[in-house]
Amino acid sequence: MFGDLFEEDFSFISNNHCGKGKKSKPRDSEPPAPRDFTNLSGIKNQGGTCYLNSLLQTLLFTPEFREALFSLGPEELGTLDDSSKPDAKVRIIPLQLQRLFAQLLLLDQQAASTTDLTESFGWNSHEEMRQHDVQELNRILFSALETSLVGTSGHDLINRLYHGIVVNQIVCKECKNVSERQEDFLDLTVAVKGVAGLEEALWNMYVEEEYFENENLYRCGACDKLVEASKSAKLRKLPPFLTISLLRFNFDFEKCERYKETSCYTFPIQINLRPFCEQTEMDDSEYMYELFSVIIHKGGCYGGHYHVYIRDVDELGNWQLQEEDRLIEDKPLRETENAEEIENPLAVLKGIFSEEESKQIPVDQLGQRLLEKKGVSWNKKYRKQYGALRKYLQNHPQIFHFSPDENKVGLKEKQKLLFMSDSQGQDLQSRPQKNDVQWKAEKKPTRLRDSSAGHHWFDLNDSKVQPIKEKDIEKQFQGKESAYMLFYRKSQLKRPPEARGNPRYQIPEHLLNEMNAANTELQKKRVECDSANNGIDLHLHLSSCYKFHNGALHPSLTWKESVVDLTIDRRKTLGDLRQSVFQMLESWEGDMILSIAKPLPAGLHLYQILDGDELTLDGVGLADGTDIFVWNGKEVGGTKVMTGPDHEPVVVNVLRLAEYNEGGKGQHFTESQHVFSCSTKLGDLHRALAPSGGIILKNSSGPDKEAKNWEVFREEDMKETVKSVGLTDGCSVLILDSHDQSFVNVSSGNLTAFTYDISWLQVKNFCRTEDEEKPVKITATIETVMSDIKRKAIRELQLEEELANDSCLRPVSRNGKLLSPVPEDYTVKEAELKMGSLLGLCHGKAPTSTQLFLYFIVGSDQNASPEMEIVVEETASVKECLNLMLEKSGLSGDNWHLRRIDWCYEAGEALSQENATLKELNVCRGDTLVITEGKLPPKGFLKIPIWWFKSSSHRKHGENAEDKVNGLTYKVEALQVSSAGDSPEYIHTDMDLCYAGSIEIAGEASLEDLKMQYVLIWHLLICHVQWF
C-alpha cells in the first residue's frame, strides 16, 4: 500500500558503499572486520534493507522471542543441509532466522548478512526488498514465521508474544444492552496528528466514549429501534510485547500529497496501561510496560533511512564508555532536568494539583500553594512570559477544569489519570520518569538509573552499533528524524540471572558448534591475513661477499649470490631480526652490525645502524624489500667504509672536448664516469679532474648533456661540496683545459661558445726545420680569430713569445706545400680553413686583410725558375707589383710584363693594364703570376700575332691546323684575330701555318691599316726567305 513511499534515500550510505566498492577486490580474500568495542554485531545494508535490519535487531533483543525461536530444534524444523533434498521437510525461514541470530550473538564480525534470510522470504532482488515498509514488514515477517511454524511446537510463538485483543462495545442507553466486537492485534497503530503523545492517543482510543445521539442514533438489536448509545473501545488482552506503530505518514487532501508529521510526540520509557484496559482489578504490575526498542525514521515521506535504538536487556553489549560518560554527566544532567521542570509552569501546576486531595483548588489560593510547594512566585517567575495565572489556566482548557462559578480550578479527569499512571509506575519501580514532574526531588533522592539494572541503550544503524544514553531517546520525539515504531515489554518479564551478559544462553548446541567453528575459521583467516599483511622481505647483504672500491660497495660475486632474503613479521623486534640473522649465518664470528643499505648508481651505500633490540621493525621503518648490510661496523675487506647520507657516492659524468673526429662524427665530447663522495670539496674534485689550471663547468640544465647551459664553478665555489653545489648522480661536468678557456667568458660565468662547434686546428712549427716536430692541437671554433690561434700555438709549441711579431700561419696542403698565409684578423671561417687541417707556423708577417700574398715565377718554365712569394698591397698597380717582383728576383730592365698563370700552369693572360690595381684586376691571395719577357704594347695598341701559311699540297687543313695549334705557345685569341681578318676560303687553302711575328697596331686602326702593316711585314718575310 505504501508503494515507493519508503524507498530508501541512499545518499547517506553512499560513502560507505563507495568505500566498500573500492576495496572490494583485496577484501574478497580478507576476512570480515571483527566487532568493535560494543561487542555487538550490526547487519549489513544490502541496499534498502535498513528497515529490515532495524526490525531484526529488535526481535533479536527480544530475548523471549529469540529463545522461543532457538527452542525449536532440527527435529521440528529440519536442517539447512537438507534444504536441497526434495522430500525433506525443511522450514527455511525459522532456520535462517535462527542462524542469523546465532551469528549476531556469537560470530565475531562487525556486521552480519541477511542475504540467506531474505532469500528464504523469496526476496531475490533489491526491488522486492524495497517494496516494504517496516510496519508492513513486521506483519509479513510474523505471518511468514507463523506459516512456516505450523505443526511445530512454535506454531503459537507469535501469538504468545504479540497477540492482544481490543474490544469494541456499544451500550444502548435504553435497555443497557451491550453489543460487543473483538479485534485481534499484533501491533497497535496510533494517531500522531493533533496529539501530544502516546498517552493522549491511547486515551482518545480507549478511554473517550463516542455518543450516538440526536441525528446520529444507533440501532439497538434488543430494542429494535434507533436509540441513543455510547461507543467505546478497551484493551481486553495485553500481549507480553506491545508493538505500537505511529501514523507519522499522512495524506493532505487539500494539497493532495503525502507528508510526514514531524510534530512533537512524546512517549514514556514506562507506561501503565491500566486506564486503557477493560479489566482493571489486577495488580498494577500486570499493566506496566517498559520501552525497549524505538525504530526511527529519518527523512521525508518519499525516502529515508531507518535505524533503531534498542535497550540491551541482557547486557550483551559493552556499554563501558558511555558508563564513564554518564558518571561525569550524571549530576549536572539532573540539575538541568530539574531546572527545566521548574521552567515549565504547566508541569509545575500539574504537580501541585496531583498532590491536592480535594482535587479542586480556589484560583486565588493557587499562587500561594505554588510558593509553598515549589518556592516560586508566579508573578515573579512566570507572569512576564506567560501572563496572569488565571488567564494561563483558562488558556489550557484541555488540562484545567474550572468550577461553574470559575472560582475553583482542578485537573481534567484524563490528565489526572495519565499523571497517576506515571506516578504509580514511578512508585513501583522507584524510578522517576522523563515526563514526570520532579518536585519531589528533595524528599526522595533522584536516582536516574542504576546502571546495573540493564538499561543499556544502543543505536543500531545497519553495520554500525553505538552506545547511547537513555535520554537520547527524547531527541526522537519530533522532527524529520523521529520515532516511527515503539516496542514495549511487560515489566513483569524478568530475565534469568544466567542470561545476563551471556550471548550463548539458550542457543542450541548445533548452532553453538557452527558459530565456534566459524569463529575459529575467521580467526585463522585473520591470522593468515595479518601475517600476510605484516610479513616483509629483507635483503641481507653479507660483507664477506663485498668489496669496497670506487667509493661504494660492490659484490665480489653476482648480486644474486651476495644477497640472502629473509621474510620476517614487521611487528617483531630488531632483537628478533638479529637472532634470525645469527641463525642463518651459523659461522658468523665477532660483532654483527646491521646497517640499512641502499643500492645507488655508484654501488651499495650504508646508512644508519639498526640499533635498539627492543624496537619493532615497523617502528624503525623497515619496509618490504629493505636492503640490510651485515658486517662488523668498521671495514669491508680491510677498507674503512664511511656511512650515512654525508658520504653518499655520486657518479659524475665528466665530459672533455673530443679531438677532431674522435669518437665518430658529431661527437664533440668524450665522456667518463667518476665517483665522488658527496662531501668531497669542489676544490678536490677540481684538482682530481683538471690538474693544470683547467676549469670545470656544471651543466645546469640537468643530465641532458646536449643542453648548452654550462656554468663555470668559480673560485669561491671550491670550498663547497659536491652535494652543496647540487651535483647528483648523472650530473655532468665539462672540463676545459687551460688552452680551451678562451671559449669561456668566465666573468659572466657562462660558456659563450657553442660547444658543438668547438674543434681543432693543428699547428706545426715551420720556423725551425732542423728536426721534424709534432703538430699541436689548438681548440678553435669557426669564429676564432687567427691571431689567437697563432698565439696559442706559440705557447703550446713552447716557442718564444716574440715570435708572434714575426710569424704567420699558413695552411699546409695535402702534399705538404705551404699555402698562402692567413691574415691575422681573419676568423677561421673567413680564412676558409677546414677544422682539423694543418697550419704551418712560419717566419714572416702575415698579410693584412688589405694585402695580397702572391706567388710568382720568371718565365713559364717552372722548373727553371723557383716559385717566389711576395706580399703586396691589393691597391698596388700591376706595374708596382712587377717592379717589386723584379727586385725580389734580381732582374732589371723594362722588357718585362706580368701574366696570370693558366689552368695548366703556363703563362696566360697578360695583365696589360699596367696602371690598374691588382684588386681591380681580381688578383687574389695565393694567385701565381708569371714575369714574362717582352714589352707590352703601348696603351691603345694591340699586339697582333701574324701567321702565314706555307702552301703545302695534298694536306687537309684540319689535321695540319690542329697539329700546329697544339705546338704553338700562343693563345686562340691570336688565331681569332687573324681569321677574323681573312676570308673563310683562305683558311681552307692547303698551306702550313707559320708564325710571322706580331704587329702592334692602335686599337682604333682600320683593317686597311692592318693590311698595310701586314703587307709590309710580308715583304720583309719574302726578303728574309730570300736571304735565308
Ligand SMILES: [Zn+2]
Ligand atoms: Zn437497547
